[in-house]
């Protein structure tokens with residue numbers, strides 16, 4: 001018996017690549033989020049988010065091989081994340097997701113990715 005296909009298998013690496021690239025293109029220009037990210041390491045930041053998402057959705061675990069357990073709340077503790085920052089993060093991610101055609105991301109996968117991101121974004125709020 002072969003392993004059941006994961007969400008990652010169905011979505012594919014290329015779509016995660018496009019989603020995260022579109023997101024960071026927006027973050028770079030953003031007044032709230034832009035200054036929080038490491039200006040000298042955009043490529044690294046892009047790799048970390050992309051590989052985290054790929055791993056979460058059942059793809060290769062390169063993220064943890066490189067970074068260890070995600071522990072996202074701890075890793076976001078150095079940043080001041082209020083509700084406005086979380087909402088902006090989601091807004092930019094939504095805009096990037098909306099650029100992907102249905103052929104790259106089905107409605108069901110779109111909804112699943114979105115639900116997870118909303119949940120994590122509000123979990124990461126650490127400031128009023």
Ligand code: HEM
Nearest residue numbers: 036037045048049052067075081085086089117120121124
């Ligand atoms: C709520 C608003 C959020 C803000 C303001 C925020 C901000 C940041 C910043 C400034 C970094 C450091 C960039 C780097 O060097 O990698 C980062 C890293 C990261 N973020 Fe977020 N983030 C948010 C939400 C999220 C969400 C929703 C996810 C996942 C769905 C996420 C996943 C990650 C991951 C995986 C990393 C890299 C962690 C590491 O290995 O160091 N973030 N975030």
